[in-house]
Amino acid sequence: MTATVAIGEFARLTRLSVKTLRYYHEIELLEPVAVAAGTGYRRYSTAQVEQAHLIRRLRDLDMPLPQIRAVLAAADPADRDAALREHLAEMEAELERTRAVVTSLRALLTVPAPAIRVNYLAEPSFTALTFTETVDRGAIGDWCGTAFDQLYQTLTAAGVTPGGIAGATYSTEFFTDDTGAVTAYVPLPTGTEFEPMPGLEISELPARRFAVAVHSGAFEDFDRTYGALGSHVAEHDTVLPGEPVRERYLVGPDRTDNPADYRTEVCWPITEGESR
Incomplete structure (x- = not known):
């Protein structure tokens, strides 16, 4: 009743x-x-x-x-339950992100930044399979996952083995405006020729000189590596104006399930010549 x-x-x-x-x-x-x-x-x-x-x-x-x-x-209980499970999965992912940020904040407040080791690299030009879009900073993680999936699937379909370490370039606007051009790339073996799927290109990345530092671990502390390397360049070198920063993913999600094991090489573009 x-x-x-x-x-x-x-x-x-x-x-x-x-x-x-x-x-x-x-x-x-x-x-x-x-x-x-x-x-x-x-x-x-x-x-x-x-x-x-x-x-x-x-x-x-x-x-x-x-x-x-x-x-x-939802008339079907299965549809209702699927929607609820999807939302719970999103919340669990957000909880993990919050825990990681809290851990990073505690480290920032209590653990001195480790001394950064800076090396110099004169990288020759090379050919790569690339995917370029304008990306919002907050969406970069998901975008990279999708971009590299497309790149590697294309190479596999073409029977091509990557010719080097995958990476990405980040335009100045990506940092100054929170949105800007990002290019994900996978180097190709010399002389490779095939027709990439729509949206992807075979591009020539120019030769550049870089100051390089390796970031180990998850990306919540990535800003500390950027800050230390960028400060070193400001103090000892001359930045190459307008040139994107390159990142090379030495160990990433495709090779480990543990973010603590990630290793990312940050390559800061500098002018030719001796460091000062």
Whole structure:
């Protein structure tokens, strides 16, 4: 047996405020079973209590309202459960990221930055399979995963073995504007010829001289390596204006499941000549 109750009583049953219930009505997320024509008073069924509890829990998990609507509208329990599992997986990933940032912050506050070892590299020009797009800084992790998947899948389909260590170049705008051109690349063996899939190119990366430092571990502390290497260059060398920074992924997600084992070579472009 069910009954109907006024909005104030329904708020007490569900621990959702009257303001929240009115908003959910406006966006058609949780609609009352009846609205009085003259007064506009809302009445809810006690059969809606469980649904209201579900909405409150999902909002406590920061699930976006459109996703909650999809969960409530799912006729198949399997579809509903799949949407809930997807959101929980996203939350778990965010929790891992938060833990990593907290660990990094503690290290920043308590552990002195290790002395950086800077080497110099005169890299000759080379041919690479490349993928270039304008990328937002916050999306770079996902973008790199997709970009390198495409590059390696293309090479595998063409029967081509990579000719060197994969990497990426990052334009100045990527750092100054939080969005800019990024080129993911995989070096090719000399003389390799094939037709890449649309969106990819076979490009010549120019010869450059770099100051180089290796970052070990996950990317939460990447800024410390950038800061130390960039400071060294400012103090001892001359930056090559407008030239992208290169990163080379000595050990990355394709070769280890443990971010602590990542090793990334940061290559800071400098002018030719002796360091000062």
